[in-house]
Amino acid sequence: xxERRTIESTLAHSTLTGSNASHDYRPVAVMPDVRVxxxxxxxxxxxxxxxxxxILDEIIEARKRGIQVVVLVGGGTxxxxxxxxxxxxxxxxxxxxxxxKYIPMQNARMxxxxxxxxxxxxxxxxxxxxxxxxxxxxxxxxxxGMPPFGYWEKREEGSRIPPxxxxxGVFLSCEFLGARRAIFIKDExxxxxxxxxxxxSATHIPRITAKELxxxxxxxxxxxxxxxxxxxRARWCKELQIVNGLKPGQVLAALEGKDVGTIISx
Amino acid sequence: xxxxxGGDGRTHIESRLMRESLQNKQVLSGTESDRDVQIFPDVSMxxxxxxxxxxxxxxAILPLVAxxxxxxxxHKMVIGVGGGTxxxxxxxVAMxxxxxxxxxxxxxxxxxxxxxxxxxxxxxxHGSMPMQRDHFWDLPLYFDAGITPIAISVPPFHFWEPPxxxxxxxxxxxxxxxFQMAEVLGFKQIxxxxxxxxxxxxxxxxxxxxxxYGRVTLEELIAHPPxxxxxxxxxxxxxxxxxNIKRIVIVNGLKQGELTKALDGEDVGTVITKGGxx
Numbered sequence: 001x002x003e004r005r006t007i008e009s010t011l012a013h014s015t016l017t018g019s020n021a022s023h024d025y026r027p028v029a030v031m032p033d034v035r036v037x038x039x040x041x042x043x044x045x046x047x048x049x050x051x052x053x054x055i056l057d058e059i060i061e062a063r064k065r066g067i068q069v070v071v072l073v074g075g076g077t078x079x080x081x082x083x084x085x086x087x088x089x090x091x092x093x094x095x096x097x098x099x100x101k102y103i104p105m106q107n108a109r110m111x112x113x114x115x116x117x118x119x120x121x122x123x124x125x126x127x128x129x130x131x132x133x134x135x136x137x138x139x140x141x142x143x144x145g146m147p148p149f150g151y152w153e154k155r156e157e158g159s160r161i162p163p164x165x166x167x168x169g170v171f172l173s174c175e176f177l178g179a180r181r182a183i184f185i186k187d188e189x190x191x192x193x194x195x196x197x198x199x200x201s202a203t204h205i206p207r208i209t210a211k212e213l214x215x216x217x218x219x220x221x222x223x224x225x226x227x228x229x230x231x232x233r234a235r236w237c238k239e240l241q242i243v244n245g246l247k248p249g250q251v252l253a254a255l256e257g258k259d260v261g262t263i264i265s266x
Numbered sequence: 267x268x269x270x271x272g273g274d275g276r277t278h279i280e281s282r283l284m285r286e287s288l289q290n291k292q293v294l295s296g297t298e299s300d301r302d303v304q305i306f307p308d309v310s311m312x313x314x315x316x317x318x319x320x321x322x323x324x325x326a327i328l329p330l331v332a333x334x335x336x337x338x339x340x341h342k343m344v345i346g347v348g349g350g351t352x353x354x355x356x357x358x359v360a361m362x363x364x365x366x367x368x369x370x371x372x373x374x375x376x377x378x379x380x381x382x383x384x385x386x387x388x389x390x391x392h393g394s395m396p397m398q399r400d401h402f403w404d405l406p407l408y409f410d411a412g413i414t415p416i417a418i419s420v421p422p423f424h425f426w427e428p429p430x431x432x433x434x435x436x437x438x439x440x441x442x443x444x445f446q447m448a449e450v451l452g453f454k455q456i457x458x459x460x461x462x463x464x465x466x467x468x469x470x471x472x473x474x475x476x477x478x479y480g481r482v483t484l485e486e487l488i489a490h491p492p493x494x495x496x497x498x499x500x501x502x503x504x505x506x507x508x509x510n511i512k513r514i515v516i517v518n519g520l521k522q523g524e525l526t527k528a529l530d531g532e533d534v535g536t537v538i539t540k541g542g543x544x
Contacts, residue, residue: 004321090302094449094450
């Protein structure tokens with residue numbers, strides 16, 4: 001029987017089954033100056049014009065000031081509706097994650113139509129390779145925040161809902177691009193000790209580490225849990241910033257790199 | 267009829283998850299049950315090793331193709347392939363360049379695809395076709411027509427590959443990708459075709475006293491993992507949370523007939539089961 005024909009390399013004899021690659025790894029940032037910002041689905045898009053238009057004005061203003069912005073968009077109530085029905089039908093998580101791609105896509109297309117006259121450009125997940133051109137032309141690329149995992153989304157213990165949704169997509173986009181901070185535009189000032197919409201006594205947390213956040217084991221958090229889990233082992237994206245898009249000036253401040261809302265750090 | 271609900275500035279569609287935070291543990295557990303629908307329960311996933319089979323060339327590949335051509339007449343299966351040494355070379359160069367994990371993940375799938383094209387060129391006269399990424403809903407058509415699909419094995423995480431637990435190598439490779447495809451579609455079993463008689467407690471090429479597992483449970487392997495593993499760790503982690511797949515078989519593709527026996531449901535090589543399944 002003929003032998004394995006192997007190309008010699010530092011990983012040639014590795015099984016790659018674990019994290020055994022002892023390699024001199026000095027990572028490079030792909031596009032570190034880009035600001036990746038998410039427009040929430042339920043928190044912003046489902047509110048319509050009243051909430052969305054002032055946010056878009058601030059994004060356009062940031063772009064005029066030379067800040068490179070990539071906009072990702074969330075799903076919202078239509079996503080919840082299909083998740084509820086699919087869960088009742090005992091659909092596997094991978095099927096539910098696939099269904100979950102469509103609504104953020106609709107929302108991203110809506111945002112693109114509104115931003116078109118200011119350079120809004122609808123892009124697909126694989127279009128990251130064209131970002132340098134788009135941004136140099138002064139465009140505002142807009143895409144769905146849902147990661148492209150689809151049927152390959154893993155199940156999480158005790159739930160059928162895909163653990164990687166549009167917050168994860170924003171974080172993972174930042175991590176690939178080498179951006180330091182992922183910005184999430186929601187309808188709250190950031191992180192609270194409980195859901196402020198249901199528990200009025202909940203108090204605001206301006207700054208917290210991922211470790212502290214996990215230790216608190218809150219019944220509810222403002223960003224997807226996987227993102228908080230990934231943060232400590234990220235190479236580039238070391239901070240999540242959650243800002244209130246309903247308060248004028250917050251989005252522009254965040255895009256200019258100011259500490260507003262809540263900052264969760266690695 | 268569904269109602270639109272307003273009153274808090276947002277427009278909701280009435281549903282059980284309406285207004286709910288999908289981070290809330292109680293809300294999440296309300297979506298759970300003890301089963302997932304099984305979409306294709308009579309189909310087996312067959313994964314053919316990159317290093318173990320394809321990198322050996324003609325002597326290893328042609329007899330296996332002959333066996334597949336024969337056994338595909340009796341069994342519904344989807345075939346996936348690994349990328350082998352070219353994947354390792356890609357990663358080694360990419361890591362030296364300092365490319366991000368997501369960038370490495372975007373690159374490697376191309377190397378698996380080369381093996382898929384080769385396999386399809388050999389198996390096409392007997393009825394095979396490359397399957398587009400997630401065109402699963404074509405599967406009934408494929409099987410009715412006697413066509414065995416060859417799937418893309420690396421999952422589409424690409425630029426979005428999550429940060430690995432350690433190091434920079436992407437955690438979601440072809441073993442995971444094929445497992446997840448079989449799991450989400452509710453396949454009967456997964457068969458990994460390698461160049462060893464099964465799973466050993468350590469590398470049998472280096473240790474003469476390495477012990478082969480005959481039948482073993484996933485629970486045992488997680489509690490006492492073998493020193494060296496021929497399947498990705500991520501596969502075991504994912505399988506532990508999964509609902510559908512109950513049986514994974516590892517067979518020696520260099521020995522004629524082993525794959526056929528595994529497809530026929532015989533216990534050959536190493537049989538890993540989960541949750542008390544046969």
